[in-house]
Amino acid sequence: MRLALFVLPLMLAATPALAAPAAPQPPREFTDPAMADKLGRMAGVLTKSLMDMPVGELEAAVQGRDPTPADRAKRVRDSIGGPDAEQRVQAEVAQSGRQMQAMSKALVASLPALMAALDQAERQLERAAANIPDPTYPKR
Numbered sequence: 001m002r003l004a005l006f007v008l009p010l011m012l013a014a015t016p017a018l019a020a021p022a023a024p025q026p027p028r029e030f031t032d033p034a035m036a037d038k039l040g041r042m043a044g045v046l047t048k049s050l051m052d053m054p055v056g057e058l059e060a061a062v063q064g065r066d067p068t069p070a071d072r073a074k075r076v077r078d079s080i081g082g083p084d085a086e087q088r089v090q091a092e093v094a095q096s097g098r099q100m101q102a103m104s105k106a107l108v109a110s111l112p113a114l115m116a117a118l119d120q121a122e123r124q125l126e127r128a129a130a131n132i133p134d135p136t137y138p139k140r
Helices: 002-019 033-051 056-063 069-073 083-130
Strands: none
Touching (some): 033 083
16 A cells, blocks of 8 residues: 555656657658668769760850860869869769768758757747737727
8 A cells, every 4th residue: 555655756757758749750761771872872873974974065164155065075074173073073983872861861860859949939939929919900
């Protein structure tokens, strides 16, 4: 009996904690290392495609002149600083999948604070909107 008198208040005190909404869980894709690798590979293929994009004719048009044969052959990789720059860009892109995964984990961790800030902003906007004068109210 004494044990019940001791446990009952503890159970009642824990009720609000149990009723609190659960912390939002990220989608599985955000935390899956395989998805990060897949995104990195996709970004690598996209980067190679962008490196092959012709830019010489556009550059000539911006400069207000007719394109030369050299302009027609100019690609993005020629404009960014040569083969060393291309390799550096590809290495950075290869790391992008892991960086995106780390950023998504940080975003998920900050979701409770973001949601609280948005709730507070909503309440403040509602208070401000409640204080806006009614345009149909007769003027004195």
